[in-house]
Amino acid sequence: xxxxxxxxxxxxxxxxxxxxxxxxxxxxxxxxxxxxxxxxxxxxxxxxxxxxxxxxxxxxxxxxxxxxxxxxxxxxxxxxxxxxxxxxxxxxxxxxxxxxxxxxxxxxxxxx
Amino acid sequence: xxxxxxxxxxxxxxxxxxxxxxxxxxxxxxxxxxxxxxxxxxxxxxxxxxxxxxxxxxxxxxxxxxxxxxxxxxxxxxxxxxxxxxxxxxxxxxxxxxxxxxxxxxxxxx
Numbered sequence: 001x002x003x004x005x006x007x008x009x010x011x012x013x014x015x016x017x018x019x020x021x022x023x024x025x026x027x028x029x030x031x032x033x034x035x036x037x038x039x040x041x042x043x044x045x046x047x048x049x050x051x052x053x054x055x056x057x058x059x060x061x062x063x064x065x066x067x068x069x070x071x072x073x074x075x076x077x078x079x080x081x082x083x084x085x086x087x088x089x090x091x092x093x094x095x096x097x098x099x100x101x102x103x104x105x106x107x108x109x110x111x112x
Numbered sequence: 113x114x115x116x117x118x119x120x121x122x123x124x125x126x127x128x129x130x131x132x133x134x135x136x137x138x139x140x141x142x143x144x145x146x147x148x149x150x151x152x153x154x155x156x157x158x159x160x161x162x163x164x165x166x167x168x169x170x171x172x173x174x175x176x177x178x179x180x181x182x183x184x185x186x187x188x189x190x191x192x193x194x195x196x197x198x199x200x201x202x203x204x205x206x207x208x209x210x211x212x213x214x215x216x217x218x219x220x221x222x
Binding site for chain 1: 118120144146148153154155156157158161200202204210212213214215
C-alpha cells in the first residue's frame with residue numbers, strides 16, 4: 001500500500017529534550033516536506049527536500065533540523081524543543097510539479 | 113503574495129444542503145488550483161484539481177475558478193454527514209508544490 005508513515009503519532013516531552021519524528025514513504029517520491037498545523041494558522045511549511053541531500057527552509061524553520069540521506073526517509077529533528085513547538089506535524093511527499101501531495105497521518109507533539 | 117485566502121468558518125449545514133466553500137487568490141498567472149479534504153485526526157488528501165479555465169465536476173463536487181474576481185469555489189451538492197471535514201484550497205508555488213489556504217471546517221448535521 002502506498003503510504004507516508006510518521007512516528008511517533010503522539011508524543012509528550014519536556015523543554016530541551018531532543019527528539020526526532022521519523023517520516024518514510026514507499027512511493028519513490030523525490031519531494032518530501034514537513035508541515036506544522038496550528039488552529040487559526042493553517043498548514044505552514046517547515047522544511048522541504050527536492051531530492052536526496054537537497055533540503056531547504058520553508059516558512060517556519062526556526063528550531064528544526066532535517067536531513068535527507070535516503071530517498072524514502074526525511075526525519076524532523078527538534079534539538080531543544082520549546083512549548084511553542086507544541087503542534088500537529090505532517091510529513092508529505094510527491095513527484096515534482098504534480099500538485100498532489102501525499103500526507104502522513106500526523107504526529108501530535110506536546111512540549112511541556 | 114504567497115497566500116490564498118480562505119474563510120476558516122466553521123460552517124454548519126443540515127444534511128442535503130448545497131455547500132459553497134471559497135478562496136481568493138492574488139496572482140492571475142496561476143494556471144490551476146487544488147482542493148484538499150482533511151478529516152479529523154488525519155492528513156489532508158487531494159479531492160480535486162481545477163484549472164483556471166473553468167469548472168470541474170466529480171460526483172457531488174464541483175470546483176470552479178472565476179478568473180475575473182480571482183475566486184476559487186468548491187460546491188458540494190446533497191451534502192452528507194460524511195462530508196464533515198476541513199477543506200483546504202491550494203495553489204502551486206515554485207519549488208514547493210503547494211501553498212495552502214488555512215482551511216474551512218465544515219460540519220454537516222444529520
